[in-house]
Amino acid sequence: MGLLDIIDFKKGNGLVTAIAQDAATGEILMVAHMNEESLRRTLETGEAVYWSRSRGLWHKGQESGNTQRVLELRTDCDGDAILLKVEQRGGAACHTGKRSCFFRFRTDDVWGDDGVQVFDPEKVYKK
Amino acid sequence: MGLLDIIDFKKGNGLVTAIAQDAATGEILMVAHMNEESLRRTLETGEAVYWSRSRGLWHKGQESGNTQRVLELRTDCDGDAILLKVEQRGGAACHTGKRSCFFRFRTDDVWGDDGVQVFDPEKVYKK
Numbered sequence: 225m226g227l228l229d230i231i232d233f234k235k236g237n238g239l240v241t242a243i244a245q246d247a248a249t250g251e252i253l254m255v256a257h258m259n260e261e262s263l264r265r266t267l268e269t270g271e272a273v274y275w276s277r278s279r280g281l282w283h284k285g286q287e288s289g290n291t292q293r294v295l296e297l298r299t300d301c302d303g304d305a306i307l308l309k310v311e312q313r314g315g316a317a318c319h320t321g322k323r324s325c326f327f328r329f330r331t332d333d334v335w336g337d338d339g340v341q342v343f344d345p346e347k348v349y350k351k
Numbered sequence: 352m353g354l355l356d357i358i359d360f361k362k363g364n365g366l367v368t369a370i371a372q373d374a375a376t377g378e379i380l381m382v383a384h385m386n387e388e389s390l391r392r393t394l395e396t397g398e399a400v401y402w403s404r405s406r407g408l409w410h411k412g413q414e415s416g417n418t419q420r421v422l423e424l425r426t427d428c429d430g431d432a433i434l435l436k437v438e439q440r441g442g443a444a445c446h447t448g449k450r451s452c453f454f455r456f457r458t459d460d461v462w463g464d465d466g467v468q469v470f471d472p473e474k475v476y477k478k
Binding site: 227230241245249250251254255298299300301302307318319320325326327328 | 354357368370372376377378379381382394423424425426427428429432434445446447449452453454455456457462
């Protein structure tokens with residue numbers, strides 16, 4: 225079956241949810257969106273290309289160097305979410321410089337933060 | 352900080368993306384949505400409660416018995432996605448009876464299916 229027989233871009237007005245998971249550790253790195261073009265670019269380039277409402281087509285990591293090599297691409301039962309198993313180059317997925325975007329956890333009615341700081345965003349994004 | 356100082360329900364018109372991950376294996380089980388009420392119920396009950404556009408407040412697994420015990424709740428850098436690390440009761444998260452909703456993978460321009468069938472949905476949902 226072709227790409228568009230399975231992926232349902234209609235339900236989300238042209239977008240699907242895209243999750244990046246570290247292929248080696250299973251850690252969830254980030255969640256973003258894809259449109260059809262970004263999915264095609266992802267398949268063509270072998271690197272994660274998302275769709276951002278603010279910046280448009282977004283080849284993840286082109287500025288910071290922290291690109292994501294896609295080792296496996298999956299979709300869910302109703303085709304409105306994509307799971308990418310990736311090798312995270314540079315070791316950090318988050319624009320904060322942390323390894324994963326999911327660095328905040330809820331415990332005893334407060335939020336904790338156990339994020340692993342990999343780079344300093346002030347240095348990386350001010351080049 | 353309080354729940355609503357961190358979770359941004361506004362951007363998604365009252366909804367955030369919610370990802371369920373098997374706490375033991377790291378496998379991504381499913382993706383759904385939460386509104387504020389479903390997040391509060393999740394925290395109160397310790398079980399995943401989602402928001403479905405078709406069925407409203409959705410205490411996952413109440414019909415099939417495949418509830419999700421929440422062991423850890425995280426949010427991402429911009430607070431519009433929630434990650435639940437869960438114990439999947441009954442061993443299956445998907446309405447198809449498979450363990451994970453992400454049973455389809457893309458390889459060589461075709462879709463494969465390596466889903467693990469845990470229950471027969473015709474039997475479970477026709478009780």
